[in-house]
Amino acid sequence: MTTPHSHGAPATLDAEPAVPSWRLLATLGLAGALAGGMIVTVYGMTRPRIEAHRAALVESAIREVLKAPARWDTLYLVDGALTREVAAGTDARRLERAYFGFDDAGAFVGAAVTAGEPGFSDVISLIYGLEPTTGALLGMKVLGHKETPGLGDKIEQPAFTGQFDGLLTPLAGVKGSTGMPNDVQTITGATISSRTVIKIINNATERWQPLLQAYLRGGTE
Amino acid sequence: MSEHPPATFDDFLRGVWRENPVVVQMLGLCPALAVTNSVANGLAMSMATTFVLLGSNLLVASLKRVIPHEVRITSYVLIIATFVTIADLLLEATVPSVHKQLGPFVALIVVNCMILGRAEAFASRNTVSRSLLDALGTAAGFTVVLVLLSAVRELLGAGSLLGVDILGPQFEPWVIMVLPPGGFLTLGIGMLLIGWQAERQQRRTAAARAMEAA
Numbered sequence: 253m254t255t256p257h258s259h260g261a262p263a264t265l266d267a268e269p270a271v272p273s274w275r276l277l278a279t280l281g282l283a284g285a286l287a288g289g290m291i292v293t294v295y296g297m298t299r300p301r302i303e304a305h306r307a308a309l310v311e312s313a314i315r316e317v318l319k320a321p322a323r324w325d326t327l328y329l330v331d332g333a334l335t336r337e338v339a340a341g342t343d344a345r346r347l348e349r350a351y352f353g354f355d356d357a358g359a360f361v362g363a364a365v366t367a368g369e370p371g372f373s374d375v376i377s378l379i380y381g382l383e384p385t386t387g388a389l390l391g392m393k394v395l396g397h398k399e400t401p402g403l404g405d406k407i408e409q410p411a412f413t414g415q416f417d418g419l420l421t422p423l424a425g426v427k428g429s430t431g432m433p434n435d436v437q438t439i440t441g442a443t444i445s446s447r448t449v450i451k452i453i454n455n456a457t458e459r460w461q462p463l464l465q466a467y468l469r470g471g472t473e
Numbered sequence: 474m475s476e477h478p479p480a481t482f483d484d485f486l487r488g489v490w491r492e493n494p495v496v497v498q499m500l501g502l503c504p505a506l507a508v509t510n511s512v513a514n515g516l517a518m519s520m521a522t523t524f525v526l527l528g529s530n531l532l533v534a535s536l537k538r539v540i541p542h543e544v545r546i547t548s549y550v551l552i553i554a555t556f557v558t559i560a561d562l563l564l565e566a567t568v569p570s571v572h573k574q575l576g577p578f579v580a581l582i583v584v585n586c587m588i589l590g591r592a593e594a595f596a597s598r599n600t601v602s603r604s605l606l607d608a609l610g611t612a613a614g615f616t617v618v619l620v621l622l623s624a625v626r627e628l629l630g631a632g633s634l635l636g637v638d639i640l641g642p643q644f645e646p647w648v649i650m651v652l653p654p655g656g657f658l659t660l661g662i663g664m665l666l667i668g669w670q671a672e673r674q675q676r677r678t679a680a681a682r683a684m685e686a687a
Binding site: 298 | 541563648
């Protein structure tokens with residue numbers, strides 16, 4: 253390396269023999285390659301378990317919000333329509349999806365979809381079951397959030413999530429009970445978090461309900 | 474350190490108490506405050522940090538002659554980042570719920586000065602065995618502080634320890650203890666007590682010396 257003002261450079265720089273640049277490059281290159289190799293190895297070893305955990309989480313969530321269906325089908329959203337099969341070459345893991353649940357007799361009970369929007373601190377993500385024809389909810393479960401512990405995190409407790417079973421969309425947030433079929437009691441001290449949950453479900457239903465209905469109509473024809 | 478002093482028990486003990494990374498050196502405060510809202514989180518963070526400290530001190534001490542002086546910090550950060558990524562993946566594979574709660578703080582071990590500090594200040598100038606003892610000591614000191622902090626915060630903030638209800642249903646949790654201010658409060662009071670204790674001990678030894686001299 254050359255210094256533009258060699259006469260002004262401190263003497264100590266010249267005192268020590270400089271390590272050639274290629275050695276620095278070689279050291280860092282080799283270290284980078286080794287580090288990369290180690291990470292790839294561990295990633296490959298841990299990936300099956302990590303994916304199994306995630307799949308188990310989704311599975312139990314679907315079971316919960318569709319009220320224990322006998323089985324369910326996964327449908328993918330491709331070009332604005334739901335489809336059972338994904339064209340070869342598309343990565344199905346990146347597609348949005350809906351889970352269609354069926355009871356023991358094989359009758360359709362409802363569809364589960366995931367949705368998320370920013371809450372009080374970060375994105376609240378949830379999954380909920382919807383009966384597309386009536387717009388009634390089957391159940392709701394919060395999948396992830398970073399709301400304030402002790403206040404906003406009550407949105408994942410049964411006292412709040414239990415209210416959603418059987419409610420009609422669009423939902424409205426109220427303080428205190430009114431007994432209306434689309435009223436959700438917001439949590440004291442967590443109004444924003446509660447309202448966000450309601451907003452997420454309303455927005456997602458507005459988007460998904462026509463898609464689900466269109467698919468069901470197509471299926472019966 | 475041209476001579477290589479043999480590894481002693483003091484290499485371990487120093488990090489636990491006299492040069493405790495958190496309460497004495499004030500390093501690693503970010504995880505110490507951020508993830509100690511429950512004992513499980515504090516333990517997982519301590520384990521991840523221990524793993525990274527051991528790995529980085531081991532590699533830095535064994536490679537100290539190979540790594541050119543000019544790029545040593547870059548190399549240390551690379552070594553640390555590798556171990557952090559591995560720890561992150563292992564945590565997600567074994568304890569996914571804890572991993573989810575720790576959020577970004579596992580990845581942030583990379584910039585924990587405590588680890589780079591031990592690599593630069595100790596492992597790069599000492600033998601492998603001494604560096605490993607040093608890493609163990611520092612990690613033990615970090616673990617003790619995190620577990621104590623998280624135990625106090627979880628007990629007062631949630632009425633439980635390791636998720637097991639201790640104080641019963643009639644106990645109204647002090648929610649602030651599991652929020653960020655609770656971390657500052659607990660650590661501050663802890664440091665106050667430690668500083669007070671150290672001062673008292675100093676005064677006592679000074680008095681004892683004065684008595685001897687008299």
